Amino acid sequence: MKYLFPIFLITFAFFSLGFLPSKLTKSPFNNHFSDTTQTTIVAKNLTVPWEIAWGPDNKIWIAEQEGLISRVDPINGKKDVLLKLTDVWQLRTSGLLGMALHSDMKKFPYIFLNYTIEKDNKKQTRLVRYTWKNDTLIMPKILMEIPAALGHNGSRITVYKGLVYWATGDALSMVDSQNPLTPNGKILRMYVDGTVPKDNPMKGNPVWAWGFRNIQGMAFSSSGQLYTSEHGDTNDDEVNLILKNRNYGWPTVQGFAESDAETIFKKLNNTVDPLLAWTPTIGPAGLDYYSSNKIPELSNSLLLVSLKGKSLRALKLDSEGKSIIEEQVYFENKFGRIRDLCVSPEGDIYLATSNRDWNPVAGFPKLEDDRIIKISGLSKSDPQNLLSSLPPGSKGETLYLQYCASCHKENGMGLNGIFPSLQNSQTVVLNPKELIKKVLMGSKGPALINGVSYDAAMPAFGFMKDEDLLDVLTYIRSIGSSHATPIEPKMIKQVRASIQ
Ligand code: HEC
Incomplete structure (x- = not known):
């Protein structure tokens, strides 16, 4: 879809589902808002925290793009370093990117990382597993190495029910995403040792779904559905619901399949449309599912942070998680670029800024950037609707x-x-x-x-x-x-x- 503005697009999407467009609806939960937003800075002076995750030790685990894995205690702000990778190749959007902790760290004390390396003069993305023992990270086991580039390296990793899901970027290839036999532009699914589960779509192949450009967020909902956020080209950033063995259309189909070429391709290849697409783009990044009741208006929402959009979005799902019925924007321009988030078991939200990355915006970085900011409540005035937040001017x-x-x-x-x-x-x-x-x-x-x-x-x-x-x-x-x-x-x- 290339010709419409997002308002039309979203309006179209919502009307076609029988819902009012989100911009025009009021949250039915408005009465649960507190009077003031509660935000606290829990970490500062970081350098591009690409991924943050809540650990079994009740600390926030942080992967900084240059290759540092550390933890911060959200109560007293104390930071300790767990690992400093020395072989990271970091420029622009390459470097240490994805990090995921095993879903059952007691039995499987594993953490999964992916980062860019240079090997035989070629850029590669390495997926590696470390074991957390005596409070250090040891015994790196390389699970995969795939082609990388200066940009489009993804990536996110998530572990669900003991299986590792890895969203890879297309690494600037225009053919890999549509080739189910190569690892780029895919969601890969494997056991913790890198072997391929028997119930993957193709025997001996980690590919679970394909047709992606550059996924920047990935999360499971509490009912076990997998969602991703993805950077489009100049148009059509997306949020997708991921289905096994399905094609998501890149590079032919961008956003919803609407042009002639897109509809034909969709018909021939049975591609899946996104749940939501944005033109102008917002630079979506980290994605999480909010299952807590602590901030009631966010429950059953996907929380999506954005770089270009410099905000947190709450995308409310329908009861089956198959469509997005409301979109709210929070903290627009307040903290600058936001790359990732995590949610604590109590339901507090932690945002990680990315103002020291390769493409800073006006007014940032602030002195204390990059920061991790805790959100423990939202006020009535926080959500903004997109129409009113358009900048003034011609x-x-x-x-x-x-x-x-x-x-x-x-x-x-x-x-x-x-x-x-x-x-x-x-x-x-x-x-x-x-x-x-x-x-x-x-x-x-x-x-x-x-x-x-x-x-x-x-x-x-x-x-x-x-x-x-x-x-x-x-x-x-x-x-x-x-x-x-x-x-x-x-x-x-x-x-x-x-x-x-
Ligand atoms: C993704 C980044 C990006 C975006 C978005 C972008 N540009 Fe550019 N633009 C570039 C780069 C990189 C070059 C230099 C390309 C080259 O050297 O050929 C460039 C070059 C240009 C030039 C030529 C400048 C010169 O002195 O030669 C113009 C004019 C221009 N852009 C206008 C625009 C306009 C208008 C928009 C929005 C509608 C836009 N650009 C959006 C990256 C971007």
């Missing part, structure tokens, strides 16, 4: 903030060596046709990260409506120069025709 500016600012930054200055400044760009002000062409088609150019050159991609925005392109391009020209003229509507049509 439509061009709004579109810019939604589609472009995640890379070119709110002020248009970009990120040194990676995303060019649009304020000082000749392409932006001098030659409107070149500008239109670049934004319609996207392009790849070299970017310099830590002195190493990589291909940085400007995504293609051909899916945007002409009137929206007109507004956003006119807006970036106005920040580039006060003399730049507005883009003329017919120019966009001409350029579209010339590149077909």
Whole structure:
């Protein structure tokens, strides 16, 4: 689905299910809200905690992207280091990513990690199991090693009923996700020693479901259903309900199957539509299921944190967990980018910020970032509806903030060596046709990260409506120069025709 705004999409999804769109409904639990939000900082000065998990010792286990596994005691904030990996290859969105504790740590004191390494000059993602003994992590056992890249490495791991589920990224391959014989772009399922369970769909193959791009959140509900959150390309971030042996459509189907190509592909391959999709994207990350009654309005919800969206979302499930019937947004812009969360047995929510990662946003990192923030109650005024949280300003500016600012930054200055400044760009002000062409088609150019050159991609925005392109391009020209003229509507049509 490429042409609609999320409001239409969600409205469509909810009307088609017979529900009102979430933006227009009031939570039936409003009377349970307390007067004030209760938030406490329980850890600070972390560096990109990619994953946090509640441990059997009532401490929060933390995996920081550079390779550190530590724990923090949420009562007194004391932090101790359990393991420092020395062979992590960390740049951009590679490094130490997923971490999961076994669901029965008493019998199986295992923790599972996945991180990027460099081996024979190639990037690999390693899935490894450590044993927790005498309060140290020992006896690493490598379960799998699969291709990795600078981005799209996923990943999340979760253990449910003694089985390990591992969501892998497509590692920038455009073919692996649709090939059930390769490990990338999949959800893999295995025993704790890496062997393949007999009831997997394909004999001797860990693949459980496929057709994924870059999963960033994964959680089981208390009734045993598996959900994921996933980064789309320039459009269509998703939350999915994962079914055994099913295809989720990437790269052909993005979001709901709606275009001709998507519907045909869906028919031929029996692909599964997401429960929810977002365009403009929100950069979804950690996902958890809220089963507690401590914050009643959240019960039976998926809790989803987001990077670009800088918020916590509560996605209320129907009684069978098969659709999302309400979407609420909390703490938008308050803590910056949020990468993961965990829920304690008492029902408190812990959020982990990601403001020191490769792509920081205006106003962050704060001095104490990255932080872990405890949420033990929500106030009536916390949830925001998406319509009212649109930033003020012209439509061009709004579109810019939604589609472009995640890379070119709110002020248009970009990120040194990676995303060019649009304020000082000749392409932006001098030659409107070149500008239109670049934004319609996207392009790849070299970017310099830590002195190493990589291909940085400007995504293609051909899916945007002409009137929206007109507004956003006119807006970036106005920040580039006060003399730049507005883009003329017919120019966009001409350029579209010339590149077909
Ligand atoms: C995912 C990150 C990303 C997003 C989102 C993005 N861009 Fe870009 N953009 C880039 C990169 C990387 C380049 C440099 C590509 C190259 O060198 O060819 C670029 C280059 C450009 C350029 C050319 C600048 C120059 O001086 O050559 C323009 C204009 C531009 N982007 C406009 C936009 C607009 C308008 C949007 C939103 C509709 C947008 N970009 C969204 C990453 C992004």
